[in-house]
Amino acid sequence: MGTHSRSGQGGTDRGEPVTKDTQLQTETVVHDKTAFMVRREHHLISLIFILGLFGVWELTAQRGLVSPLFLPAPSAILVTGYKMILSGEIFHHIGASLWRIFWGFSCAAVIGTFVGILLGFFSVAESIGNPIIASTYPIPKIAILPLLILWLGIGEYSKITVIGLGVFFPMVINVYTGVRNADPVLIKAAISLGSNRQQIIRKVILPSALPMIFAGLKLGIGIALLLVVAAEMIAADAGIGFLILTSADLMQTTKLMFGISILSMLGLIFSWLIDKLEQLCIPWKK
Amino acid sequence: MRVVIENISKTFEDGTGGHTEALRDINLSNEENEFLVVVGPSGCGKSTLLNIVAGLLPGTSGKVVFEGIPDESRPHTAVVFQEFALFPWRTVERNVAYGPEERGLPRKERQEIVRYYIDLVGLTGFEKRYPHQLSGGMKQRVSIARALANDPWLLLMDEPFSALDAQTRTIMQGELSLIYEKTRKSVLYITHNIQEAVFLGDRVVILSRRPGRVERIIPIDLPRPRQEHVVMEPKFLSYADQIWGHIRDQAREALTEENP
Numbered sequence: 001m002g003t004h005s006r007s008g009q010g011g012t013d014r015g016e017p018v019t020k021d022t023q024l025q026t027e028t029v030v031h032d033k034t035a036f037m038v039r040r041e042h043h044l045i046s047l048i049f050i051l052g053l054f055g056v057w058e059l060t061a062q063r064g065l066v067s068p069l070f071l072p073a074p075s076a077i078l079v080t081g082y083k084m085i086l087s088g089e090i091f092h093h094i095g096a097s098l099w100r101i102f103w104g105f106s107c108a109a110v111i112g113t114f115v116g117i118l119l120g121f122f123s124v125a126e127s128i129g130n131p132i133i134a135s136t137y138p139i140p141k142i143a144i145l146p147l148l149i150l151w152l153g154i155g156e157y158s159k160i161t162v163i164g165l166g167v168f169f170p171m172v173i174n175v176y177t178g179v180r181n182a183d184p185v186l187i188k189a190a191i192s193l194g195s196n197r198q199q200i201i202r203k204v205i206l207p208s209a210l211p212m213i214f215a216g217l218k219l220g221i222g223i224a225l226l227l228v229v230a231a232e233m234i235a236a237d238a239g240i241g242f243l244i245l246t247s248a249d250l251m252q253t254t255k256l257m258f259g260i261s262i263l264s265m266l267g268l269i270f271s272w273l274i275d276k277l278e279q280l281c282i283p284w285k286k
Numbered sequence: 287m288r289v290v291i292e293n294i295s296k297t298f299e300d301g302t303g304g305h306t307e308a309l310r311d312i313n314l315s316n317e318e319n320e321f322l323v324v325v326g327p328s329g330c331g332k333s334t335l336l337n338i339v340a341g342l343l344p345g346t347s348g349k350v351v352f353e354g355i356p357d358e359s360r361p362h363t364a365v366v367f368q369e370f371a372l373f374p375w376r377t378v379e380r381n382v383a384y385g386p387e388e389r390g391l392p393r394k395e396r397q398e399i400v401r402y403y404i405d406l407v408g409l410t411g412f413e414k415r416y417p418h419q420l421s422g423g424m425k426q427r428v429s430i431a432r433a434l435a436n437d438p439w440l441l442l443m444d445e446p447f448s449a450l451d452a453q454t455r456t457i458m459q460g461e462l463s464l465i466y467e468k469t470r471k472s473v474l475y476i477t478h479n480i481q482e483a484v485f486l487g488d489r490v491v492i493l494s495r496r497p498g499r500v501e502r503i504i505p506i507d508l509p510r511p512r513q514e515h516v517v518m519e520p521k522f523l524s525y526a527d528q529i530w531g532h533i534r535d536q537a538r539e540a541l542t543e544e545n546p
Contacts, residue, residue, distance in 0.1 A: 192442075284418065
């Protein structure tokens with residue numbers, strides 16, 4: 001390299017940087033300035049933290065720092081839970097709650113989807129339905145339960161109905177939005193390929209709205225869980241809400257906390273199920 | 287089959303009392319098996335015209351008549367949209383099968399049609415893919431196959447290659463030319479690209495800017511099949527130059543004017 005003669009000041013005939021030899025050594029390597037924005041997952045940290053939390057809790061309870069009446073040890077909750085599973089008591093309550101959720105949720109999902117499509121597609125239905133929905137949607141559904149009990153009796157129907165009402169509104173609103181946001185060019189394409197209105201609803205509008213339908217289902221299942229517990233606390237002789245309330249009355253804090261853990265698990269299972277169903281129904285979603 | 291566009295005018299109302307005259311007194315008709323291209327500067331209402339012919343938009347006055355259609359078993363038109371407009375929940379083959387499905391053809395016949403047109407556009411092997419798994423050029427091939435599979439009397443194409451990059455576009459133009467020569471289907475083709483218009487068209491209709499009017503119709507006397515290198519020929523260039531001469535000033539006006 002040394003023997004090679006430089007051709008003037010402007011650069012070299014071998015494409016080497018101009019700065020070399022001829023000017024000051026001011027090399028600056030370009031760094032990735034966005035490096036800090038990369039999100040990493042810290043599985044180990046989350047695991048350690050959760051285990052640590054339970055450990056501290058367990059120790060606090062065992063040392064008697066807090067009365068078990070207020071905060072029983074996790075192990076005590078597990079033992080109680082195990083007993084309730086063996087005796088079948090817990091299944092009795094889970095079964096009662098699930099049954100109410102199932103009927104309330106599935107009826108409302110079907111009716112809500114149907115009404116949502118109606119409102120989204122037909123302008124007459126929209127102008128009748130929208131004011132009604134806008135004025136009834138903000139009512140906390142649990143406030144209607146006493147009225148429903150008056151109408152339908154204290155049995156299952158009033159509870160199922162209140163759950164259904166809670167699920168119905170997010171379903172209708174989501175489906176309606178999904179239908180209204182269906183890509184007009186897809187509708188035009190279907191028309192140009194010979195579809196009539198009914199075929200457009202079935203083959204274009206409905207699949208377009210599917211992601212929003214599932215968004216509604218996810219919202220709805222959370223509300224269903226909330227309402228079943230609330231309804232069971234007001235008037236029931238079985239169910240997770242009933243279990244939690246009576247356990248509190250009897251100062252059986254371990255039972256109460258086990259009931260709460262069951263609710264947490266139910267919530268996780270429901271959203272997992274809906275996610276799976278969504279993947280199954282929307283295979284084209286990236 | 288001929289489509290006759292008689293005195294079509296279109297004025298858009300914008301709801302606040304203002305209106306835009308998009309088309310004025312368009313008179314136009316095609317020949318049997320003709321590839322008719324409509325070209326014009328942005329805002330000349332060429333897509334509006336296509337939508338009116340497709341029955342996807344009402345004209346303000348005038349009418350579109352299809353002459354010489356013996357029976358109603360086949361659809362008058364099928365549209366290839368600029369945005370592809372593929373159904374994202376349908377695989378390639380089910381997108382192509384959409385028209386035959388709506389016409390109620392038996393399953394066996396449907397499958398044959400689908401296989402034929404997927405082969406015609408060169409998508410064999412991609413039947414089970416979803417649109418989001420395809421490139422833009424491949425999506426537009428599906429869209430062309432879908433329109434052809436419905437066996438329309440007139441194929442309507444609304445700037446079908448505008449959303450594609452320049453290289454893909456050149457390739458697609460060549461392929462469309464081949465498909466046309468194979469099927470001899472009547473085509474009404476909308477574009478703002480002059481080269482494309484000359485390369486594809488039997489006749490090129492130049493629309494003027496707002497309101498769109500037929501400014502001139504230029505027959506393109508270039509032999510078919512047209513190969514890619516035809517674009518280098520003096521005759522091709524002189525056609526392109528002639529059309530650009532008609533459009534240039536108006537295209538420049540369109541640049542400085544706000545969109546309505």
